[in-house]
Amino acid sequence: MKYVVVGGAGFIGSNLVDNLIYEGHEVSIIDNFSTGKKDNVNSNANIFELDMSDISNKQKIISIMENTDTVFLLAAKARVQPSIKNPIEYEMNNTIGVLNILKCAADAKVRRVVYSASSSAYGDSEVMPLVESMPVNPLSPYGAQKYYGEVMCNVFSHIYNIQTVCLRYFNVYGERQNLDGAYALVIGIFASQLLSGKPMTIRGDGEQRRDFTYVGDVVNANILASKSKNVGNGEVINIGNGDNRSINQIADMLGDNKIYVDPVIEPNETLADNSLAKKLLGWEPKQVIEDWIPGYKKDIGL
Numbered sequence: 528m529k530y531v532v533v534g535g536a537g538f539i540g541s542n543l544v545d546n547l548i549y550e551g552h553e554v555s556i557i558d559n560f561s562t563g564k565k566d567n568v569n570s571n572a573n574i575f576e577l578d579m580s581d582i583s584n585k586q587k588i589i590s591i592m593e594n595t596d597t598v599f600l601l602a603a604k605a606r607v608q609p610s611i612k613n614p615i616e617y618e619m620n621n622t623i624g625v626l627n628i629l630k631c632a633a634d635a636k637v638r639r640v641v642y643s644a645s646s647s648a649y650g651d652s653e654v655m656p657l658v659e660s661m662p663v664n665p666l667s668p669y670g671a672q673k674y675y676g677e678v679m680c681n682v683f684s685h686i687y688n689i690q691t692v693c694l695r696y697f698n699v700y701g702e703r704q705n706l707d708g709a710y711a712l713v714i715g716i717f718a719s720q721l722l723s724g725k726p727m728t729i730r731g732d733g734e735q736r737r738d739f740t741y742v743g744d745v746v747n748a749n750i751l752a753s754k755s756k757n758v759g760n761g762e763v764i765n766i767g768n769g770d771n772r773s774i775n776q777i778a779d780m781l782g783d784n785k786i787y788v789d790p791v792i793e794p795n796e797t798l799a800d801n802s803l804a805k806k807l808l809g810w811e812p813k814q815v816i817e818d819w820i821p822g823y824k825k826d827i828g829l
């Protein structure tokens with residue numbers, strides 16, 4: 528089977544590419560390497576260094592997508608806080624880019640697009656767990672843009688005759704997570720700080736809770752979403768572990784050197800109701816974070 532992974536050089540995308548190639552498929556990657564790394568990319572994949580938000584790349588992208596079963600759309604400027612600083616740059620990338628990929632996929636007669644959505648669409652809810660039927664309330668440009676992608680997937684499945692499904696990931700961790708820069712995620716940031724002898728910086732009181740979800744489980748959700756006969760009409764499905772940990776708990780798993788800094792605008796808690804993923808995709812998370820952290824610390828020399 529032929530697959531295209533847009534954002535295949537990134538953290539989650541590169542893990543997905545490895546899995547698809549391991550299963551014996553032909554895989555093409557579209558990535559502009561803005562945060563993705565050449566080192567992440569499987570040497571058996573076809574690599575196309577292209578910006579998905581540049582609409583002048585349309586014909587090239589369509590030709591890459593010809594005879595493709597599923598396009599996995601993971602590319603995005605993928606973090607909340609930098610989107611608050613650079614909302615317009617984020618907008619161009621995360622909305623025009625998504626629209627361009629959806630239109631190219633429809634024109635190339637791709638069977639299905641699996642879109643990487645985000646739990647940030649929920650914003651700060653008082654009610655837990657978060658269920659797909661709840662109203663959205665994004666609190667950042669990034670959250671709003673990721674939600675727009677879901678809306679567009681729904682539109683495309685209804686008027687352009689292409690199947691779509693949207694996976695709302697919760698906080699993803701695992702192999703190849705970024706350690707540096709504005710795009711790093713909390714475990715990567717803490718690891719990087721400890722490796723350079725600095726304390727882990729905890730925003731606010733550290734009692735914010737996140738539903739940490741393993742990248743291998745997210746990859747599995749993508750593959751099931753590509754194959755499932757129960758989806759294809761723009762369904763929105765939570766992909767979260769279904770339990771959560773505080774930032775203090777995560778810090779304690781990694782080390783004991785920490786300081787507390789000013790809070791930022793962020794939800795107090797995320798927690799997925801993942802029953803729809805079980806029902807529609809047959810998906811269940813397998814990894815427990817406490818079992819993963821010791822091996823990670825050993826691997827990075829902590």
Ligand SMILES: NC(=O)c1ccc[n+]([C@@H]2O[C@H](COP(=O)([O-])OP(=O)(O)OC[C@H]3O[C@@H](n4cnc5c(N)ncnc54)[C@H](O)[C@@H]3O)[C@@H](O)[C@H]2O)c1
Pocket residue numbers: 533534535536537538539540557558559560561562563564577578579580600601602603604605606620624643644645646673695696697698699700710712
């Ligand atoms: N990591 C998480 O916890 C998390 C949570 C919710 C949703 N998501 C979503 O999952 C997806 C993947 O996230 P990630 O953590 O792997 O991020 P990442 O930054 O590691 O990967 C994104 C990839 O997309 C590429 N890219 C960005 N803009 C592009 C463009 N205009 N054209 C071509 N390529 C482009 C980057 O170079 C990178 O390789 C994103 O859509 C993100 O919004 C991630």
